[in-house]
Amino acid sequence: MYDKNSHKYLIQAAITAGLGAGIVTTFAVSQGQNPLLALQITCFAVIVALVCDRLGLI
Numbered sequence: 001m002y003d004k005n006s007h008k009y010l011i012q013a014a015i016t017a018g019l020g021a022g023i024v025t026t027f028a029v030s031q032g033q034n035p036l037l038a039l040q041i042t043c044f045a046v047i048v049a050l051v052c053d054r055l056g057l058i
Helices: 006-030 035-055
Strands: none
Touching: 006 035
């Protein structure tokens, strides 16, 4: 019915989640958190956001 470009929205969701989680984890790294752990948290947030986007939860 609608011509939805799902690839474009997938990239938008990944960028938005990455930026949001990246801001928080950057602050955590500045407070002494391990940078590798911060990167893992950011990646996990992006994956959860993409799954929620695909399931139509957001």
